[in-house]
Every structure is written in C-alpha cells, then in structure tokens.
Amino acid sequence: MKQIRLYITASQSDCATALDLLSAGFEDDGYPIATMEIDEDNDVWEASLYAMEDELGRLKAAMASCLQPALPAVAIDVEVLPEIDWVAHSLEGLQPVRAGRFLVHGSHDRDEVRSGDLAIEIDAGRAFGTGHHGTTEGCLEMIDRITRQRAFHSVLDLGTGSGVLAIAAAKLTQAFILATDIDPVAVEVARENVRINRCASQITLRTAAGFHSDIFARSGPFDLIIANILARPLMKLAPSVSRNLAAGGQVILSGILAEQRMKVLAAYNTQGLYHRRTLWRDGWVTLHLAR
Missing domain, CATH: 3.30.70.260 (ACT domain)
Structure with missing residues (x-):
C-alpha cells in the first residue's frame, strides 16, 4: 500500500x-x-x-x-509518495546527535562515542525518535539539566516512542522508570532499544493510551514526568499529569511549536504547575515545569 x-x-x-x-x-x-x-x-x-x-x-x-x-x-x-527503503535512506549521512552529556548514535557510529559520553544507541530504522528532532534534543538537554540539580526516584516517560528519553533518564538516575505508548509497535521497538542500551532492569514498558491503565496508580506517583507528544494532547492531559505527579514533582513537556507555548503553559498553570525553563530548538520548545 x-x-x-x-x-x-x-x-x-x-x-x-x-x-x-x-x-x-x-x-x-x-x-x-x-x-x-x-x-x-x-x-x-x-x-x-x-x-x-x-x-x-x-x-x-x-x-x-x-x-x-x-x-x-x-x-x-x-x-x-515513492516507495523508499526508509531504513537505508535514513541512515545515509545521519550523524550522531549531542545533547547535553548524551550522544545519540546509530549502530553504524559506535566508534564516535568518546570518553565521558552518555551513549544511547538508537538506529534510525527503528522509528519513533532518534534524537534528530528538536523536540527530542530539547528533552535530552532538559533531562541532563534537571538531573544535575536533584535526584529522582520514580519517572514516567509518557509516549515513549523509541524509548530514547526513558533510556536517558536511566543513564542519569537510579529511578524506577515507567515508559508507555499508545502504539504497541513503538513499545516493542522501545523494548529492543532498552535491551540494547542495557537498561531493562530499570525500565518497565507498557502499551497504554494516556493515563487509561492501572499501571499508573500502581507505579506512581512520579517525581518526574516526561511527555514528548503534541500540544493539544498535552493540554488535555494536564489534569492527569497533575494527579499522577508527586508532591514537589517536576515535568518536562515537548512536541510543542513555539507559538503554542503559552497555551500549554496556561493549561498546566491551572493545575498548579508553573514554568521553570524553556529550551528553544528549530521552531519547537521544551518546557520544564514544577509545582
């Protein structure tokens, strides 16, 4: 087709x-x-x-x-659209991405990892996020920044995609990490990426739409919630994010166009979550909020 x-x-x-x-x-x-x-x-x-x-x-x-x-x-x-082998095509000329202390690279670029890098291996052919989009890059940088400031014990990566952000959190914390996605194929891709990056003991993966699963009640509340989705779903999820966030918890949101920033902030302000920092990347923003 x-x-x-x-x-x-x-x-x-x-x-x-x-x-x-x-x-x-x-x-x-x-x-x-x-x-x-x-x-x-x-x-x-x-x-x-x-x-x-x-x-x-x-x-x-x-x-x-x-x-x-x-x-x-x-x-x-x-x-x-022409039928293209996107796996092979996407690997052509795709360079490793540096974001904070992280280096996100494909298996073909393992020799690019330097001493001190927090390497995350995600092949471009494994869809749903390779670090090359401004939203993923912004989230990686934000994770790097806030984990320098405090320890986290329970993390939720909502809409995990390739699992890259859950893996990043595992590289910098000792936290239990729940990673969920609405797409079961994405969850299987993420599970393989978690295995490749040797984080399987720290990350639990589940297929779930929004917060419609008892896994959230069993695993939460979370002191860090990461959601790189899209602006409108993020605004709809604001009450659920707040309910599942621990006292003093923090939130990283992305998938937001620069012009949508104030609408998303307003939705979370009404839930008692307030702006701490914004990262701007290629017309997209990543937001850091806290109670």
Whole structure:
C-alpha cells in the first residue's frame, strides 16, 4: 500500500492557520501533519497531511471540511509518495546527535562515542525518535539539566516512542522508570532499544493510551514526568499529569511549536504547575515545569 500526501499551497500565514486546523482535527488519530517553505521570495508554503492511499477519498473530504471555516477556497492536491527503503535512506549521512552529556548514535557510529559520553544507541530504522528532532534534543538537554540539580526516584516517560528519553533518564538516575505508548509497535521497538542500551532492569514498558491503565496508580506517583507528544494532547492531559505527579514533582513537556507555548503553559498553570525553563530548538520548545 502506497503512502500519499494531501496538501495545500498557500502563504506562510495561511499554512500556519491550516496547521492549527489540521492538528485540531487529525493529530489525535496519529496522522503526520507538517508545513514547509517552497519559495521564500514569493511566500509560497505547503501544509501537508500524510496517510495511506486507500484513505484518500475519506481524508480529502475530511480535510476540506476541517479547513473550510478559515480557508474555504483552498485547493487540496494529492501526491503519491515513492516507495523508499526508509531504513537505508535514513541512515545515509545521519550523524550522531549531542545533547547535553548524551550522544545519540546509530549502530553504524559506535566508534564516535568518546570518553565521558552518555551513549544511547538508537538506529534510525527503528522509528519513533532518534534524537534528530528538536523536540527530542530539547528533552535530552532538559533531562541532563534537571538531573544535575536533584535526584529522582520514580519517572514516567509518557509516549515513549523509541524509548530514547526513558533510556536517558536511566543513564542519569537510579529511578524506577515507567515508559508507555499508545502504539504497541513503538513499545516493542522501545523494548529492543532498552535491551540494547542495557537498561531493562530499570525500565518497565507498557502499551497504554494516556493515563487509561492501572499501571499508573500502581507505579506512581512520579517525581518526574516526561511527555514528548503534541500540544493539544498535552493540554488535555494536564489534569492527569497533575494527579499522577508527586508532591514537589517536576515535568518536562515537548512536541510543542513555539507559538503554542503559552497555551500549554496556561493549561498546566491551572493545575498548579508553573514554568521553570524553556529550551528553544528549530521552531519547537521544551518546557520544564514544577509545582
């Protein structure tokens, strides 16, 4: 089954509006959404939604309905994406990432690890997060910063993906770490990465949507919660994050566009969680909050 890209071509302002509308309408269903600049001189951008070819009819109509309130006349185009060996393609030229004391690298770059590095091996072919995105990099740096300041005993990595952030926490703490994800495939990928990085005795992995599992009550409350998801789900989860956070606990949030920062902060302020620091990376922010 081929993958397709449904996209509109418009100004940067209109594509930013489209990004907000598409995020509100589709992000909870797991469809990747993105904007990209096409022509800087003439302010030409594209806003895209990625899906499988058999979903074209339904999603094109749903996308048009989603955009209609603000962009009623915009045309939706479709591109059928080429079939690529993404494992091999993603490894080409992919360099190790340094974030704080961490070096995130693929198995092909083990010789890049230097004395003093906290090495995390995540192959690019193992999807769901390799450290090369600004949100993951920001979380790694924030974990490095706050673990210098205090000890943590119980950590939750919500939406663990590849497991890279749970592994990072294990490298710097003696904490029990619960890592969960809504996607069972991601959990299996994370489990293998945890094994490769020799953290299996410290990290428990579970498939769970949000906080809908008794594993959270059995394992919490947590004195550090890390969630690198997306802004809207993070805002919806604010009450649950607060309920599962120990007294004096701290929170790291990412997957947040810079322009969404204040909305996310407002959602957590109402739960008694307040801003301590923001890291800015490539148009994304990572937030550190505490009671």
